[in-house]
Amino acid sequence: MPVQHRHTSDEIELSVIVPLFNEQQSLVELAERTGEALAGSTSFELIFVDDGSSDQSWREIKKVTESYSWARGIRMQRNYGKSTALQTGFEQARGAYIATMDADLQDDPFEISAMLQQLKERQLDLVSGWKKVRHDPVRKTVPSRFFNKVTALFTGIDLNDFNCGLKVYRREVIEHIHLYGELHRYIPFLAKLEGYDRIEEKVVKHHARKYGETKFGFSRFMHGFLDLLTLLFVNRYLQRPMHFFGTLGFLLLFVGGIINGYLTIEKLFYGAVLGDRPLLLFGVMLMVLGAQIFSIGFLGELIQKRNEKQQKPNVKDVI
Numbered sequence: 001m002p003v004q005h006r007h008t009s010d011e012i013e014l015s016v017i018v019p020l021f022n023e024q025q026s027l028v029e030l031a032e033r034t035g036e037a038l039a040g041s042t043s044f045e046l047i048f049v050d051d052g053s054s055d056q057s058w059r060e061i062k063k064v065t066e067s068y069s070w071a072r073g074i075r076m077q078r079n080y081g082k083s084t085a086l087q088t089g090f091e092q093a094r095g096a097y098i099a100t101m102d103a104d105l106q107d108d109p110f111e112i113s114a115m116l117q118q119l120k121e122r123q124l125d126l127v128s129g130w131k132k133v134r135h136d137p138v139r140k141t142v143p144s145r146f147f148n149k150v151t152a153l154f155t156g157i158d159l160n161d162f163n164c165g166l167k168v169y170r171r172e173v174i175e176h177i178h179l180y181g182e183l184h185r186y187i188p189f190l191a192k193l194e195g196y197d198r199i200e201e202k203v204v205k206h207h208a209r210k211y212g213e214t215k216f217g218f219s220r221f222m223h224g225f226l227d228l229l230t231l232l233f234v235n236r237y238l239q240r241p242m243h244f245f246g247t248l249g250f251l252l253l254f255v256g257g258i259i260n261g262y263l264t265i266e267k268l269f270y271g272a273v274l275g276d277r278p279l280l281l282f283g284v285m286l287m288v289l290g291a292q293i294f295s296i297g298f299l300g301e302l303i304q305k306r307n308e309k310q311q312k313p314n315v316k317d318v319i
Contacts, residue, residue: 012043012094013042014043014096014098014099014116015044015045015093015094016034016038016044016045016047016109017049017086017090017098018030018047018049019089020050020053020085020102021050021051021079021082022054023103023211024055024056025210025211026104026105026210027057027060027061027064027103028060028064029105030103030105031064031068031071035070036109037110037112037113041113045070045094045095046068046071047073047089047092047093048061048064048072048073049073049074049085049088049089050073050076051076051080051084052077052079053079058073061075072092074089074092082182082184083180083184084180086100086179086184087178090174090179093171095171096171097119097169097171098168099112099115099166099167100165102166104209104210104211105207105210106135106206106207106209107165107166107207108206110205111129111204111205112168115127115166115167115204118200119168119170124170124198124199124200125170125172125191125196125197125199126167126169126173126188126196126198126199127167127169127199127202128161128162128166128188129164129166129201129204130159130160130202131164131206132161132206133206134206135206135208135209136208136209144161144163147225148161148163151186155232156192157188157189157192159199160201162189163185167187169191172196177190177191177194182224182227183227185228186231189231190231193231240301241296241297242297242300243297244297245293245294245298246294248290248293249290249292249294249295250294252286252287252289253286253287253291253294255286256285256286256287259279259282260284
């Protein structure tokens, strides 16, 4: 029998968002398990975000929404990616707290209540799941460990599993971040950048994939690292582009100046022939490149100053 849990929108405490792509076999079972895990303990809604599936996932979502009053479905026009699907779910969520999990049945919905309790009791901004014991192939677990170590090092956030889909947030957190590309991997870092740095981890159960195949691939791994570099650069230099481009441009100008100065001395005092010297071309190239990069930094500063009035910082308290 379906677990019925009727409520009005203003009574919803928790929104559970499940982005998915071609997961038709797991959706009914996932809805049943979520209902069993949460019904009676909190008011909730389950939001499936179909990211342009080419199988019968939307048909299964419609079945779920017809059976459960707390289930909703969102269908994207095409496959935009997990980050966009999550962002769409965030914008449609009505709960005071937000939980996310994957649709492949590897995340356990029975973990959500304990994570929500941890969030409340410790007054946290975000609780992230940690799949300490994983049931994935080595080709997925080894790159994931490396990815997590590097991400923790560069972001300064002590988490063991950034990519775990099972997370619980205060609503305020998701209202101040925007996901695109592969940024769903870095939600804790995005939250920290906005000042929501009360982040903890909880060990969660991880199940072996029951249906279908993993969508993990080398391209997604590389895209994730490129997004990390973008985030780090934007965070450190968006407000001060000259600090990066100006420094790099000055160093290139300086090295090119030394090289060309040395060649000038050789020409003036020793009569050296410079026309066939590769070092001359290298020195000139460094100076031209340095001037161009320095100019990029200068233009970046002008654009930043022009846009300063349009930026609205997140104010924490007013008394």
